[in-house]
Amino acid sequence: MVTFNLLILVSLAYVIFLFAVAFFAERRAQQGRTGWMRAPLIYTLSLSVYCTAWTFYGAVGYATRSGLEFVTIYLGPTLVMIGWWWILRKLVRIGRTHRITSIADLISSRFGKSTALGVCVTAFAVIGTTPYIALQLQSVTLSFDAFNGTARADEQALQSTAFWIAAGLAIFTVIFGTRNLDANERHHGVVMAIAVEAVVKLAALVAVGVFVVWGLGGGPLATMATIDASPMADLELQTSRWIGITFTAAAAFLCLPRMFQVMVVENADERHLGTASWAFPLYMMLMSLFVIPIAVIGLDLMPAGSNPDLFVLTLPLSQGREDLAMLAFLGGFSAATSMVIVAAIALSTMVSNHIVMPIWLSTQKDGATVSGDVRHVLLRSRRLSIIAILFLGYVYYRLSGGGTALAAIGLISFAGVAQFLPSMLGGIFWRGATRVGALAGLSTGFVIWMYTMMLPSIGVAGVFPDAWMQGGPADLHWLRPQALFGIEGLDPVVHAVFWSLTLNTAAFIIGSMLSFPSPLERLQGAQFVNVFDHSTGPRGWSHTGAAAEDLMMMAQRILGPSEAQQLFQAEAKRQGKGDDLPDPSPEFIDRLERELAGSVGGATAHAMISQIVGGATVSVQDLMAVADEAAQIMEYSNQLEAKSVELENTAGKLRDANEMLTALSVQKDAFLSQISHELRTPMTSIRSFSEILRDGDDLTRPERSKYSDIIHAEAIRLTRLLDNLLDLSVLENGQIDLELQRGTLRQVLDRALASSEAATEGLKITLDVTGTDDVIETDLDRLTQVFINLITNAAKYCTAEDPHLRIRIHEDGQIRHIDFIDNGMGIPQASQSLIFEKFSRLSDQAAAGSAGLGLAICREIMSKLGGEVRYLDGTNGTAFRVSLPTGVNVAAAAAE
Amino acid sequence: MGKHVLLIEDEPNIIEAIRFILSRDGWSVDTHSDGANAVERVQSMRPDLIILDVMLPNKSGYDILRDLRDDPMTAKLPVLMLTARGQTKDRELAERLGVNEFITKPFSNSDILASVRALAGAG
Structure with missing residues (x-):
């Protein structure tokens, strides 16, 4: 007997194994050795995140209730992969070109980077996905329960199991989902872990199927006969439901946040879609191959009243094949955890980018330009979002009590996210689509979905009184939730999908036609709709129509003649072309772009190369990045200019001061020279005449008298001069x-x-x-x-x-x-x-x-x-x- | 004897003193007290020696000296310069312009007399 504790131990070991896989992949990616990790097969396997616990366990239950109808869930995506691959290609191209991070980002970007749309889509996605996460927690918990059919764990233990599963998933997602904030938001570790889980899922289901068909059913032929004899063969095909559900599944496949994450955001190479377009349908076919046999033989062998949703698990258990049951358990566990992890990553990206960041930015007056700051806030908000989303799922699980059949929750969720379809497809194929139209369509569709599907599901008794369901609110018959406008007799699911999507589309089209798009919207619209005219292929500079001369000329202009010459010569030598110009090979152009980026910034370099290489055009983001760079350069040069003006001023002041000092010095010299002259002149007379008087015994008396008078007068002149000088000096000094x-x-x-x-x-x-x-x-x-x-x-x-x-x-x-x-x-x-x-x-x-x-x-x-x-x-x-x-x-x- | 000295000076008392000193030694002294026309006066009078003050009204002693040296007739005329501006650069300027003797005021009478005798004797 497998004990509860052993089960937990195995789960734990499996989770640790996943951790190791993710860690290993992440490390390789960081070392730049993505190699086989970017293989198309991995991409295809990662798409299997579509197959959740709902499809793993629920498909069998679905089959017991509605026969082959479960196939519609697989049929939708298959049709998309095979018939609508061009939509996928366009989505992937747009996602790569515009660095789209989520479906909310796609829709908000397309309609002029509208914050309102971003918030809207994010909110709807969270509302639509939370029940789905709860569903995964429930299925894992149920599978624990199934194992303990005899040694029944108490309710308390189950609830805490769900809680610990949610917490463990939160930790895993936080660790591998928010490690880096790469521009393209790729998570190599997570993708690798999911691919591994995809293999486990498939292997488990196929193993159980093989055991059922050959071990229990007595071979394919006997099994076929059993199926024919079962009541399921008599179940009628309801055409409207088939079409409705297939369409819903197809729409959800495109619109589910987690699908968008793995299909568009994590896509490493557009060409992987080619492989996935046949490999993924094949995968789904294998997943569905044994559903009917398991259902039929399960109904046959299991006691009446046992839950068909868990046949995958209980059938091997009842036959004593605990090893197989353990594998099935791990398969279900894989299906549930992979969905929860990817959904949490996708939703947290949306919540933090479209709700937390705008709020945070609006509270930042001016400090938000510091990129480190933003990064920090972004990472923290993502982590908190992941935890919050998983907690929300857990709370929903506790509240809902896990009564509803798995398939029902899944379909409701599908129909909810399908509401994004008109805005998304309209956005990428119709240039006339506007923000107003998208908002109108989304909200209309969502309200009708809530009214006709979501609210009735969580309890006819709870939200809507019976009278409402039967007679409509305030006796308005035409407003009955499951018979809008008096159209009765439709299956509730088909009814809800039909009305919500029809009115959604109508509102979208009418709103778009009645409103006028802003310039940014029109620009983005053109960029999105004509993405193939505007973007390069998946391999960088693959089609190189560039002439080496043109590249050389541009390089010279930016790098300077000698440096450009060196770069080109080195490349020519490497290519063995001697003194000629090198061939503009993709690698060389890549290198050149990096060189240029070092001088003029990445965005500008890319735009310039694009101009020459041709084919590629510049996206709005590129232009904005160019403008940013230019602004930074201008800011810098302004600073330089200010500095040089300052220096000039200082130099001018110094020059003035120097001139003043020189002038003062000249003045001082002139002044001293003057004083010297003024003093020496009287002294000359005094000295000369005093010598005459001293030496001349033969002087006449009048002569003597005259010369004495001169001496006296000059002495007085000298005294007066000194007096005046002192006087002036005192006056000038203000003393x-x-x-x-x-x-x-x-x-x-x-x-x-x-x-x-x-x-x-x-x-x-x-x-x-x-x-x-x-x-x-x-x-x-x-x-x-x-x-x-x-x-x-x-x-x-x-x-x-x-x-x-x-x-x-x-x-x-x-x-x-x-x-x-x-x-x-x-x-x-x-x-x-x-x-x-x-x-x-x-x-x-x-x-x-x-x-x-x-x-x-x-x-x-x-x-x-x-x-x-x-x-x-x-x-x-x-x-x-x-x-x-x-x-x-x-x-x-x-x-x- | 009876050599002619032309004294170009604007201070009356200094003129008086130099005239007295030289006359007593047997020189005939003429005076000119303005920078203007000083060169013409020299040219017409053709003295054996001139005593030239630097700070004169209208034309400085340096300019007069330069003009005299530029004229072949007076290029070799002995010139004794007197100045009340005793700075080195004044003496240097005078020597560059071709002065024969440079005496700073106030002077001793015997120096003046000795210089005049030496210059006139050599000339």
Whole structure:
């Protein structure tokens, strides 16, 4: 007797074996040694994920109830593989060209990358698949139960078995389903494990069949006779059901998320479809070959009331063939687990790509461009999705209680995913199909499927009251769930499939015709519908219409002449073509593309090569990738530009600073040179005359006196010069403290005139003043100094025959002006700004005994006092204006 | 004796001092106090030696020297330069232009006298 524990041990060992297979395949793939793993046979076997526990166990039960009708489940896919292979080819091509990751991705991509459609399809797929996953868990659990027919495990143990199966599958799927996020989403390990399981399934079923026919039925002929004699032979063929179910199975074969995963996403080579188109029908034929014999002989030998859904298992058991039963158990286990694993991968991809990612991205303000980030989130969301989906399946299993016949759940699920068919086929064959149409069709079909099939199935008693089923909601007869629009007498399945798909298609077509597609939709539509005009074949650059010259020219433009030359020469040498250009062999073009990708990015390189090689066109994604790359390059060059502008600015600033320093240095040299000159000149006279006086005993007395006077005058000049220099230096450095005093302008003028009396002999001075008695508060001594300077300048430089200086005071708004105007010859315009600079003497005034510091000092003083001194143009002589703000006027205070 | 010296200088007191020193030694001294027309004055007067200040109104002593050296008639005329700008580059410039002697102010009377004697004697 096989014990429950041994069964668990065997299952566990089998799972570990699968782990090993998957791990081994994954490792090989990572090393790039895919080799035979990409053989067409593996692809074909992986398609067998279509044959779940439903077909493994359920087909026999189905046959006992409806005779040959179970064949429809196999007939649909067979028709697709043989008759509709061109649809498959187109799907595979589109999937590869546009890097489609799931059926939700296909439909959403086709209709302008619509998020709403992605969510819609994902949600429907999850709803449609969850019962199916539950079904697998149930069948595995039932098969455990069947083994323990005598040593019956309690209900609790069974339930926990289901739970542990779900958990184990979740772990397996997480490990092998989310290892990498390759662009093409291939899972070599999983595919290999599924292929192995396919073999186990087939072997188990065939072994049981052979045992039944030869061991129990007494050979093929005897078995045939038994079949003829059985009541199943009398079961009538219901044509409508046959057509309906065959069609549903065909549609589901194309639309089931797990089928799309293995058929399109995991497809490594389009040509594998060719092999699969005969090999897979053959596989299904073998799977169905012994269904009827097992059913008939099972009915014959098994006690009445035993579950025909488990004949595959119970028949060998009843005959004491525990080894065979164990094999059958493993076959069923394989069928169930492979379906669950692939479905979980497909659904988790959809959930994370179309539901989690859009939500996550919308919560990211700007950080989402970091690809590492996205990768991390994506992986985590996939893993959580897988766990959630399997948990959902487990919950559904617990809730449903496992009452319904297996086949029923399977058909409901099939009809549900078949709702994707109009949008999918319409999308790839009809350019006029639009997003609105797809949404309308999908939701219409889905609602009707729910109403006519899904909800009635989970309990006539539960959701719909009997009255509803019989009389329609609110007594609306035409809305009866299983007799819509009053059409009665149809089989419920056919009824549901007919109405849901018909209305789905109608809504899709009408919606498409009434709406206008967006530009992206139209673009994608053209790309999908005309995929064969736009994409390369399965082998990269197989048809190479490229001229080597063209490739060379492009390579030179991108890589630079010398590097391109090197690349081509090396290739020519390798091909043995000497100095000629190499042949544009596919390998070479591949290499060239990689080289170019290193320079301009993968997408751009691919687009450029495509242009030259021909045949291939650029997909929207390619264009977008090109735009992305270009944007990155532009961003980079913008940064460079900004940097170089910055550098230029810095260089400019340095240049300016340098120029300023140079100018300052020149100024300093000039200044020192000037000072030197101004100091040495009087010193020369002093020294020379003092030597004359010292050496000359023969000098006359007047001579002596004259020379002594010169020495004295020059010494004074020297002192004055030093005083002025120090004064100016102090003023310029801003080190002076102004001594604010109160006084009147009159006082200041009087003091200035008195001080310059000696120097102004012969100069006639007139005053033209008002308001001189206003009290001002300023540094009166400094102001006096300015006035003295201006008055003595007039005396020194006025060359008029009858020199005359007019001093005028007047107010102009907030400012009081004191003008000093003489009748001299004026200062030429060009020199007017110069005279306030240090040592600036007009050439014809050289002999005046001044170093040219006076006006510079005046300017400094006035700016310290908050006013200014400037040359006053437009008088008939030389004129200076001293301006003081009247703000320093504190007359009122002083008067009191 | 009785050689002619032309003194081109704009500071009255310095003119007075040099005239006194040279006259006492027996030189005849003429003066010119402006850069302008100085070259013409030399050409018409044909002195045996000139004493040339650098900082003159209207035309600098360097320019005058250059013009003199460019004229074959005055190319060999001994020139004693006086300057109150005592920097090395001033002396270098003067030597490049072909000056015979370069004296920085303030000078000692005996130096001036010795230089004048040496230059006029050689010339």
